[in-house]
Amino acid sequence: MIETNLTGAESELREVINLFPESESAHIKHVFKDGADRLINTVTVDGGAYVYGNLIPAGLTPLIKKRLIKRYAKLSVYKALSKKYGKDLPWGALTGIRPTALAYSEMDKDGRFEEFFTEVMKVSPAKTALTRAVIEAQRGVYEKNPDNTDFFVFIPFCPSRCRYCSFVTADMARYAPLANDYAETLAREIEASAPLVKKLRSIYIGGGTPVALSDEQLEKVLTALDKINAGVEYTAEAGRPDRITKENLSILKAHGVTRVCVNPQTFSDETLKRIGRNHTAAEAEEKFLLAKSMGFSVNMDFIAGLEGETEEDFFRTIERAITLSPDDITVHTLCIKRGSYLAESEKRLLGGEHTQNMVNYAYKALTAAGYRPYYLYRQKYMSGNLENVGYAKPGKECVYNIDTMEEISSTVACGAGAISKRVDFTAGRIERQASPKDVKTYLDKEEEITRRKLALFS
Numbered sequence: 001m002i003e004t005n006l007t008g009a010e011s012e013l014r015e016v017i018n019l020f021p022e023s024e025s026a027h028i029k030h031v032f033k034d035g036a037d038r039l040i041n042t043v044t045v046d047g048g049a050y051v052y053g054n055l056i057p058a059g060l061t062p063l064i065k066k067r068l069i070k071r072y073a074k075l076s077v078y079k080a081l082s083k084k085y086g087k088d089l090p091w092g093a094l095t096g097i098r099p100t101a102l103a104y105s106e107m108d109k110d111g112r113f114e115e116f117f118t119e120v121m122k123v124s125p126a127k128t129a130l131t132r133a134v135i136e137a138q139r140g141v142y143e144k145n146p147d148n149t150d151f152f153v154f155i156p157f158c159p160s161r162c163r164y165c166s167f168v169t170a171d172m173a174r175y176a177p178l179a180n181d182y183a184e185t186l187a188r189e190i191e192a193s194a195p196l197v198k199k200l201r202s203i204y205i206g207g208g209t210p211v212a213l214s215d216e217q218l219e220k221v222l223t224a225l226d227k228i229n230a231g232v233e234y235t236a237e238a239g240r241p242d243r244i245t246k247e248n249l250s251i252l253k254a255h256g257v258t259r260v261c262v263n264p265q266t267f268s269d270e271t272l273k274r275i276g277r278n279h280t281a282a283e284a285e286e287k288f289l290l291a292k293s294m295g296f297s298v299n300m301d302f303i304a305g306l307e308g309e310t311e312e313d314f315f316r317t318i319e320r321a322i323t324l325s326p327d328d329i330t331v332h333t334l335c336i337k338r339g340s341y342l343a344e345s346e347k348r349l350l351g352g353e354h355t356q357n358m359v360n361y362a363y364k365a366l367t368a369a370g371y372r373p374y375y376l377y378r379q380k381y382m383s384g385n386l387e388n389v390g391y392a393k394p395g396k397e398c399v400y401n402i403d404t405m406e407e408i409s410s411t412v413a414c415g416a417g418a419i420s421k422r423v424d425f426t427a428g429r430i431e432r433q434a435s436p437k438d439v440k441t442y443l444d445k446e447e448e449i450t451r452r453k454l455a456l457f458s
Contacts (some may be wrong), residue, residue: 006084012095015095015380016078016093016095017077017081018079018082018085018229019064019081019089026044026045026046028043028044028073028083029046038054039069040078041073045080048080050076050079050083052076054072056374068236078122081156084208086099088124090124090384091378092117097378099127099131101405101406101407103135114453130373130376134373134375134389138397138402138406140332140410141374141392143395145199148198148201148408149197149409149410150403150412151203151228152205152411153186153190153206155182155210155213156207156417157175157182157208157243157393158208172212178440182443186224188446190228194227194228194432196453199397200228200230201232203232205225205236205237208237209237210415212235212240215247219251222251224257225255225256229256233399234258235257235261235299236260237253237262238262239261239262240263241263242283242285243277244290245437246263246290247295250294252296253296258297261298262284263301264301264316266309268309269281269429270308271309272286273309275373278416281320285324288324291323295371297328298320299326299327299328300324300326301332302314302329303331304355304359304383305333305358311358311361318365322365322366322369322442328392328396331389333355335380335381352384352385352386353384356386359386359387367433370394371392371393373389373390375397375406376388377405383436407421409423410423415435415439416435416436416442417434419433419434419435420453431456433453433456
């Protein structure tokens with residue numbers, strides 16, 4: 001339970017408290033001393049009181065002041081819980097999903113943020129070093145330009161639902177009758193959205209499993225995108241190996257796609273069967289080699305902490321991935337959210353220490369093999385309070401991933417559940433417009449969706 005008079009901070013404070021499952025409750029109250037510059041936070045944890053003070057500089061805007069008050073509230077709760085239970089977390093008091101964005105914003109004139117991370121926010125030296133490595137790998141790609149635009153297309157269909165998945169996906173067995181209408185509506189939305197692009201940075205077709213569409217339906221979507229493609233990085237999440245064919249890869253290639261994702265998640269056949277993936281490790285390897293032979297840059301996704309996996313299973317997966325040598329390897333940490341099958345059967349994530357060993361092994365093995373961490377993000381309910389990290393060979397960093405995670409480029413997004421985003425550097429804000437997640441609702445509101453998007457970017 002949280003009792004606080006910090007308006008708007010309750011959800012973030014709950015997130016901190018949830019990282020300490022031993023705690024039954026925490027209460028926080030704050031007062032200003034010495035006029036209005038000294039903030040005193042009193043945190044009560046299971047009967048014990050902890051008091052922390054912070055200075056609020058004068059002359060701040062109301063928005064910046066509110067942000068600092070919330071930050072110090074989270075920090076005070078974290079320090080109180082950490083002291084009470086003798087437990088430190090790898091990311092300290094950070095609860096946001098973009099640690100690198102915070103690092104960029106807190107850099108001093110010499111580009112240093114490390115002291116702020118370790119001394120103020122209590123981030124571990126290892127995670128602080130990871131953040132620095134990501135920032136260094138982004139050099140040459142990271143670009144703040146008000147005209148920069150990424151174009152995102154969402155195809156929600158999947159051949160089946162994995163046990164850990166919480167994304168808005170539509171089982172193809174059930175939604176097949178709507179797939180053709182979806183492809184046609186999506187193509188019209190893409191064409192209507194094309195004029196909103198200023199300086200195109202990348203195109204990204206995500207899912208779901210985009211190649212769950214028939215070849216004819218996929219052609220409709222790609223043909224609409226032909227009018228936008230300007231020879232930039234062009235990614236399609238082929239995703240599930242059981243849906244990748246030479247035919248649909250050929251269609252992607254003919255329309256200018258340069259990069260595909262082949263995502264086995266693990267190279268353990270036992271785990272694949274357990275999590276509901278209808279393919280084998282050998283099939284994943286076969287489809288990866290097919291994509292490489294056709295000239296695509298290929299990313300592979302893996303998940304640390306999957307249901308029933310041992311550390312040794314994960315270590316073998318990483319070593320096999322290194323042997324295959326894709327251009328990018330993304331290591332996710334298992335995250336159980338509402339809407340996944342696992343969330344219905346598990347109250348908490350288990351084995352955080354084992355997951356941390358997996359993530360640490362991936363970092364050491366992949367960097368030793370020549371990969372560099374180039375983007376990272378975090379989510380609620382992640383095993384071990386860890387992170388997702390994208391690794392790439394030098395020069396193979398994905399522009400779209402960097403732009404999206406750092407929120408430095410506007411995004412024109414099309415499809416059910418897609419979120420368009422307009423970044424305004426001058427005003428220092430980001431405005432968003434989301435489409436309905438349900439496929440049928442998306443089809444019914446086609447004109448409204450386009451109208452709202454045009455208004456966002458006008």
